Amino acid sequence: THDVSESWSAPGRVADALSLLSAWHPTVRAIVAATPPDRLVDWKLVYRDPLPTWVSPRGRIALLGDAAHPFLPTSIQGASQAVEDGVTVAVCLEMAARKKAEEEEEEGGTGKADVREALRAYERIRYDRVRRAQKTGETTRDRWHKADFDKVLKEPEAVRLPREEWLLGHDAEAHAYAVYGETVEQMRREEEKGGVDVRSLL
Structure with missing residues (x-):
């Protein structure tokens, strides 16, 4: 209007x-x-370009849900992706605490989690999946708003809401546990090679 x-x-x-x-x-x-x-x-219905990062420069604050990645209603994923964010942050913080404890055990360290590393890992684990999920909402919006309804009468599937397994069948907790260690190692290697931050490439 x-x-x-x-x-x-x-x-x-x-x-x-x-x-x-x-x-x-x-x-x-x-x-x-x-x-x-x-x-x-x-x-x-408001579209927002993806943020280049969800984590503050000092790694003390991370955005989750619509604050990090707003979804169009046509994605039917806003709340689901926020829950996946929360689960992933929880796993990353848990794994960071374990990793720190293991690394410091011989030196009598405290085992205090490296929160900055955990939050950066959360972002790295989630970013591509979230962006792909956002695109499904954009595609569905275009399909519905530009529909040829004469065609839809003959082919109702043309406007049916996609129910994609990669989106609906994802286990965010299991995925975060599976890739956390590899993700952290990759981030550390990048830092050793000159501080490459994947966000600078986005």
């Missing part, structure tokens, strides 16, 4: 909605027309 502010509560206008539905079935128009004006929200 109009250039609505980025809000989840900007008021909408029933007349605007009805004008967009002029060719729709009268039953649909009647339902929309019956919507109480104070209950209609003009909700703008």
